[in-house]
Amino acid sequence: MTDPKINSILDEGNRLFLQGKFQQAITYYDKILDVDPKHISSLNNKGYALSKLKDFTNAIKCYDIGLQICPEDLSLLINKISSFRKQGSLIEALSICDDILKNNPNYNIVLYHKERILFSMKKYEESISCCNCILKDYPNNGDVLFDKASNFAMLSNFDDALNLLEHAILQGIQYKIKAKKSKSFEKLLDNVKFQNLIS
Numbered sequence: 001m002t003d004p005k006i007n008s009i010l011d012e013g014n015r016l017f018l019q020g021k022f023q024q025a026i027t028y029y030d031k032i033l034d035v036d037p038k039h040i041s042s043l044n045n046k047g048y049a050l051s052k053l054k055d056f057t058n059a060i061k062c063y064d065i066g067l068q069i070c071p072e073d074l075s076l077l078i079n080k081i082s083s084f085r086k087q088g089s090l091i092e093a094l095s096i097c098d099d100i101l102k103n104n105p106n107y108n109i110v111l112y113h114k115e116r117i118l119f120s121m122k123k124y125e126e127s128i129s130c131c132n133c134i135l136k137d138y139p140n141n142g143d144v145l146f147d148k149a150s151n152f153a154m155l156s157n158f159d160d161a162l163n164l165l166e167h168a169i170l171q172g173i174q175y176k177i178k179a180k181k182s183k184s185f186e187k188l189l190d191n192v193k194f195q196n197l198i199s
Contacts, residue, residue: 006032010041022049038069044076051079056087074100074107081113090117108134115147124151142171150184161185162193169197 013028029046032039047062063080066073077096084093097114100107115130131148134141149164165185168175176198179185188194 006036006039010045013042013045017045017049020052022052025049037065040066040070040073040076044073044079047076047083048079051083051086054086056083059083078109078113081110085113085117085120090121093117094121106133106137108137112144115144119147119151119154122154124154127151140167140171142168142175145171146175146178150182153184153188156187158188158191161188162191162197165194166197 009028009031013025013032016022016025016028026046026049029042029049032042033046036042043062043066047059047066050056050059050062060080060083063076063083066076067080070076077100081093081096084090084096094114094117097110097117100110101114104110111130111134115127115134118124118127118130128148128151131144131151134144135148138144145164145168149161149168152158152161152164165175165179169179179194180198185194
């Protein structure tokens, strides 16, 4: 049975989390973990709050405790991928992605992490393959279109890069700003079409 008292503490922690008060949220998750050290939601949410504070090592410890209890918990696994990726442990992050994708080959959230990891590893062709899988289901996903454009730019396939970037910008003005700041498009700074897209 779920304990109403624990639920109300968890709700308060989550409310603080959503307000960006991560350190305060952690104190509420810890209150629950003091009583029930195996409380999966609290472990997961505490890990997520720690990752927001860029304390990836302790975030991963929380996820690992949770995964000892529920080894297949996808939320814990995905958050662990994210923490590994952000701290630059790309091989470890990729390994978890591949394990999940064996049984769920079209799991878009995992494919999204994987395409970003592969991009960071300079495996641009493989990253494009992951983007293509996601775009089959979500052809207008601006983030993935932008990432695919970035991959093509890194491969010096500028026509495809610009067409994809144009498609991404149609999904949201934020991709203009992102393209201006992105190192991926540095070689295109003098390109007229690129200048028009970001102006």
